[in-house]
Structures are given as structure tokens and as C-alpha cells.
Amino acid sequence: MANKMKDFLPKIEMEKMQILLETEEKYETGQITLEEAREVMRTKVGSIRPYHIAYMEQNLKAGDDDECIRVDMRKVMQMLDGFMDNSRPELPADHPLTHYYKENDEMRRLLLAVEDLVQYPMIKNQWLELYDQIRRYPVHYQRKQNQLYPLLEQKGFDRPTTTMWNFDDLIRDEIKEAAQLLEEGDEERFIAAQAPLVAHARDLMEKEETILYPTSLALITPEEFEEMKSGDREIGFAFFSVAPSSASRSPRPEPHSEFAADLQALLCKYGYSAGTQQELDVTTGKLTLEQINLIYKHLPVDISFVDENELVKFYSDTDHRVFPRSKNVIGRQVVNCHPRKSVHIVKEIVEKFRSGEQDKAEFWINKPEVFLYIVYIAVRDAEGRFRGVLEMMQDCTHIRKLTGSQTLLTWVGTEDAQDGSGGSARPEDAAETAASQDGEKDGAEKTSDALELSPDTRLKDLFAAYPHLKKELAARYPSFKMMNTPLGKIMLKKATIRTASERSGLGEEQLMKLIRECL
Incomplete structure (x- = not known):
């Protein structure tokens, strides 16, 4: 790995890197003072770049899964102040790193609002409004894990995957747990949860902007960043939406x-x-x-395939995909595609499949609004040799609700799909329903131009009246594809134009204009 990362960076002076490592470790453990550490930097190390820190951590420093959480970045930056350029790079507005910086800037603004509100008696509606925005931030981590980390791994820099991923998940879980406490009305525990969340989120953002993003800029080529854009849009952004660039709409001929x-x-x-x-x-x-x-x-299910070398080789790109995927996962070690806390499970599945001890592993997620089924199958050739693992994932919420039998044709989505006893509706009833729906459709088409929309209009009602609208919105704005996911279906029950505009970043007027154009 050391040589591989070195191949993509300017010349690395190993003697300086060793001195830097020893000085940082002595300072962090209190063996030398800040002044002594800075004197060593001045006389023996000199100026460094962020990728030097990344290279040192990757190749010279023994790490553990919680290292990123444990290390105090502000303390390190005190030692490096004046020796490392920490300024934000000038990047195009549509550059993938620009979007990461932009999300961090907005998150910092929200954290200031948290610090302001905790000083006053709690007014729940104020906090609900604030957390409705904060809860969007973890999509920032999803893009990092599915887009940025895989590219860095290809360059020999897998430290973000093995250590920063844990920090990502820690903050994601803190946001989720705080939001749950707020919903439940547990004011004391909710307020107590704000200080660690603010501290952790700021620390991780500083680690991203001090080391991760500058190192990414040094390792990843402009062409690779360009290819990253479509996957970024597919996963989405925390506080805004990004339209395809002219370059991605009209690719240059090879x-x-x-x-x-x-x-x-x-x-x-x-x-x-x-x-x-x-x-x-x-x-x-x-x-x-x-x-x-x-x-x-x-396919009505999502599938992924990992070969006998434990490399991800394929996934099905369906519109109803349960969990986010991007093409950067292809060719990646499967253990690097999972949070650290579940890697041991992945390893055990592969090992038992490889040895022939097991052939199938099942998991399911059972919540009030959704039931997800996940199964792993050992893939073997005609001679019984292990050739890989097939993963299948399906949203079975609708299937679990089915009762009785349906033996006659009734189209999916028809209101009277089953009669009260579980039997199929009569063909003549279905014909009448179809005729009625055709009439409603004609009427809807005649009145679509005069459609009255407001911020409180429910998306569920719009999609019921105009079935093609959901697909059209997803085609025009990739972030709307999440409406087809299990989580999206749950959100649609209460979603209005106002909430959808906030989550998509379009703005109420722009979203209403887009809906009218689609109709």
C-alpha cells in the first residue's frame, strides 16, 4: 500500500515523515510541550502538505478503528500552525469537493443555532424545525462512503474507510438518537445529547477539511472527479440539489x-x-x-455479486433500490463496503461459504412501516468450487400484507384489488373501475393547466391523481428517486410540497413550477 499511495503523490521525503510522526506522537502523549514540538517542526521538518499527514498515517502509523474519533484535530493543528497550508482550495462550483465544503458550511450554521437554543427554555417546535434540517446531513456521509472512499482506496489510501467511517457512523447515530429523543419528548436527555454531537460534528468536519479533502485533491484526477458527479447526484446532497452539468449531459466523444x-x-x-x-x-x-x-x-429485487476474490463485481441499478449504491463500488473489497461494526459478520459469511460449511445466510429488518428481507447465497460452479457471493435485497412490506388468494387479473394499483374475503374482484368490476379511471384521467388532463398548488399540497394526493408524475420528477431530478425506496414510501404519507422542497433544495416556487411542467 505504501508504494501504491506514493505513486500518486509528489516526492515524499521519508526521513522528514519519520521525524513528523515521532514529534506528533510525543506531543499527543505529553512527552514534549507545544513549544518543543514546534521547534522540531521549525528545525527538522519545515513546511508540509496535508497529504504528508495522510501518507504518514497510512504507512507509518499503527492505527485502530476508533483512532479518528480519539485524535484531537485542534491539538494537532496547533502544532502544525504555520507549517502547513490549511486554506480552502479554489474549486469550480460543480466540483464534488465543493459540495462537501458547502454542506459543512451549512452544518456549521445549524450547530451554531443548536448552541443558541440550548441557552433558553425548550420550545419543541423550534427544535423540530432545526432538526428537520440537521437530519439531512448524514447523506454527506453516504456520499463519502460510497463515492470518495472507494477512489482513495484505489490510490492506496484506505485509512478513511478503516477509521473515518466509524466517526461518520457515530455522528449519524447521534443525530438519529437525538431526533428520537426530541420526538418522544425526553427533554433532559435530548438537551444533554447536544454538546457531544456539536463537538463530534465539528471535529470530523475539521478532519475532513484539513486532511481528507486536500489529500483527495492530490490523489484523484480531474477526470475521476468528473466521473464521480453522476454517482454523487444519484445518492443526493444534504441541503441542496445539483443539476447535471452541461459536460455530463453532452459527453465528449472519445x-x-x-x-x-x-x-x-x-x-x-x-x-x-x-x-x-x-x-x-x-x-x-x-x-x-x-x-x-x-x-x-x-428485477423486483436488488442483487449484488462479489467474486471469489471478495471484490464487488456487479449490482443491479433498479429505481426501487433499497440502499444507495454507486459505480465506484465496483472492484472494491467487499469488507470496505460495510461499516466497521459489521465487517466481522461479512468476513464470517465469506469464510463459511468458501469452506463449504454454509450456503445461505438470511437477515431481515422488521419495523412498523417497512419489512426488508436480505439473503446471501454462496455461488459455486459445476465442480462445486466457491466462485463468490450473491446478495439479494427486497422490500417485502407489500407482500406481507397480502391475504387470501388472487387468481384473476387485477392490475396493481387498482383500488379494489381484493374483495373483503380475500378473493379477487370480478372482471366486470375491474372493467368498470378501469373505465372510471380513464374518465378521471381525461378530466385530470383537461384541468392540469389550472391545477391549484400550495406548499401544503400533499405529494401522495398528487401522485394518486397523476400516476406518471412520480416517474417524471425522478427523471428530471435524481434526488426524487428516493421516493421509490422503502424510506421514501414512508415519508410520502406525510410529505407536502413544502417538506419536499426543503429536502430537495429546490424551493417551494421552483418545485411547484417543476410539477406543473411535468403535468
């Missing part, structure tokens, strides 16, 4: 593209490569590559 196309056609002719329309012999039929991808896209 050089020598005509030659590549001619070469592919020639290879296909002699059976060495398959184009999207060439049929492939699959186990029980013939499918084109396009058909295979369409099948995966429309």
Missing part, C-alpha cells in the same frame, strides 16, 4: 471512437466480442447484452 467501433464490429464478426444486439448463449436461452441489462434493471 478519441478514435470510429476506429474503436470498427474494431468492435470486426471482433464481433469473428465471435471474439459481443455487441449490445448480438445474442449470447446463456444457460437456458439466448439473450442480447441489452436484454440482459434490461432484465437486471427491472
Whole structure:
């Protein structure tokens, strides 16, 4: 790993790095004073860059899972003050790192509001309004874990995955637990939870901006940052939305593209490569590559595949995906795709599948509003050799509610899908319902131009009147894709244009305008 990270950075003077490490450790443990540490920096180390700290931590320092939480960044920065440039880099407005900085700036503003409110008698509505915004921040961590960390791993810098991920999850959980205490009305415990949350969130933001982001800028190429943008939009942003850039809407043609196309056609002719329309012999039929991808896209379940080397090789990109994924996960070690607290479970599953001791592992998440089923299957070839792990995930909330039998055709979404005894509705009733719905649809189309919208209009009512609206919104703004997830379906029960505008960052007027355009 040491050599790999070194390959992507300017020249590293190892003697200086060793002195820096020893000085930092002595200062942190109280063996030398701040003045003594700074004197060593002045005489033996000199100026350094943020990636020097990252390189030292990655390759010279023995770490543990809680290191990022334990280390006091402010104390380290006192020692490095004047020796390391800590200024924020000048970046384009649509750069992925710009969005991380922007989210941190907003989170800092919210934390100041927390410190202000704790001084006064508690007014629950004020806190509810504030926490409605704070609860959006953890999507910042989702992007880091699914987008930024995988790229850094490829460059030999996996310290964020192995240590910072724990800090991410700690703050995410503190926000969630504080919000729960607020909902339950436990004022004393809620107020007590604010100080550690503020301290932890600020410390992590400082670690991000002092080391993580500058090191990312040194290791990741502009082309890789450009590719990152679509995955970032797919996962979403904490306090705003980001429209596709003109570059991503109109990708530049690859050089020598005509030659590549001619070469592919020639290879296909002699059976060495398959184009999207060439049929492939699959186990029980013939499918084109396009058909295979369409099948995966429309599966009612999410699947992922990890090969025998424990590398993630594939996931199905469905609109109803349960948990966020991005293409940066491909080629990544599977243990680096999970929080540290669950890595031992992942390792145990792989080990028992590899040894042949087990073939299947099941998990499920059972909550009042949602039931998620997760299963892992050992993949073996015809000779019984272990070839990988298949993960399947499904939102089974609707399936668990089904009762009786349905043996006649009734379209999904029809109000009277079943009669009271669990039997199917009669065909003639279904025909009448369909005719009624057609009439309603015609009326809706005639009145859509005059549609009255307000901040209190419920999205659930809009989607019932205009079934195509949800899909159209998701197509225009990727952040609306979350409406198809289990969590999104729960939120839709109460969501209004006002709450949706706050979560998407569009603003009420802009969202209402977008809805009218979609209709």
C-alpha cells in the first residue's frame, strides 16, 4: 500500500515523515510541550502538505478503528500552525469537493443555532424545525462512503474507510438518537445529547477539511472527479440539489471512437466480442447484452455479486433500490463496503461459504412501516468450487400484507384489488373501475393547466391523481428517486410540497413550477 499511495503523490521525503510522526506522537502523549514540538517542526521538518499527514498515517502509523474519533484535530493543528497550508482550495462550483465544503458550511450554521437554543427554555417546535434540517446531513456521509472512499482506496489510501467511517457512523447515530429523543419528548436527555454531537460534528468536519479533502485533491484526477458527479447526484446532497452539468449531459466523444467501433464490429464478426444486439448463449436461452441489462434493471429485487476474490463485481441499478449504491463500488473489497461494526459478520459469511460449511445466510429488518428481507447465497460452479457471493435485497412490506388468494387479473394499483374475503374482484368490476379511471384521467388532463398548488399540497394526493408524475420528477431530478425506496414510501404519507422542497433544495416556487411542467 505504501508504494501504491506514493505513486500518486509528489516526492515524499521519508526521513522528514519519520521525524513528523515521532514529534506528533510525543506531543499527543505529553512527552514534549507545544513549544518543543514546534521547534522540531521549525528545525527538522519545515513546511508540509496535508497529504504528508495522510501518507504518514497510512504507512507509518499503527492505527485502530476508533483512532479518528480519539485524535484531537485542534491539538494537532496547533502544532502544525504555520507549517502547513490549511486554506480552502479554489474549486469550480460543480466540483464534488465543493459540495462537501458547502454542506459543512451549512452544518456549521445549524450547530451554531443548536448552541443558541440550548441557552433558553425548550420550545419543541423550534427544535423540530432545526432538526428537520440537521437530519439531512448524514447523506454527506453516504456520499463519502460510497463515492470518495472507494477512489482513495484505489490510490492506496484506505485509512478513511478503516477509521473515518466509524466517526461518520457515530455522528449519524447521534443525530438519529437525538431526533428520537426530541420526538418522544425526553427533554433532559435530548438537551444533554447536544454538546457531544456539536463537538463530534465539528471535529470530523475539521478532519475532513484539513486532511481528507486536500489529500483527495492530490490523489484523484480531474477526470475521476468528473466521473464521480453522476454517482454523487444519484445518492443526493444534504441541503441542496445539483443539476447535471452541461459536460455530463453532452459527453465528449472519445478519441478514435470510429476506429474503436470498427474494431468492435470486426471482433464481433469473428465471435471474439459481443455487441449490445448480438445474442449470447446463456444457460437456458439466448439473450442480447441489452436484454440482459434490461432484465437486471427491472428485477423486483436488488442483487449484488462479489467474486471469489471478495471484490464487488456487479449490482443491479433498479429505481426501487433499497440502499444507495454507486459505480465506484465496483472492484472494491467487499469488507470496505460495510461499516466497521459489521465487517466481522461479512468476513464470517465469506469464510463459511468458501469452506463449504454454509450456503445461505438470511437477515431481515422488521419495523412498523417497512419489512426488508436480505439473503446471501454462496455461488459455486459445476465442480462445486466457491466462485463468490450473491446478495439479494427486497422490500417485502407489500407482500406481507397480502391475504387470501388472487387468481384473476387485477392490475396493481387498482383500488379494489381484493374483495373483503380475500378473493379477487370480478372482471366486470375491474372493467368498470378501469373505465372510471380513464374518465378521471381525461378530466385530470383537461384541468392540469389550472391545477391549484400550495406548499401544503400533499405529494401522495398528487401522485394518486397523476400516476406518471412520480416517474417524471425522478427523471428530471435524481434526488426524487428516493421516493421509490422503502424510506421514501414512508415519508410520502406525510410529505407536502413544502417538506419536499426543503429536502430537495429546490424551493417551494421552483418545485411547484417543476410539477406543473411535468403535468
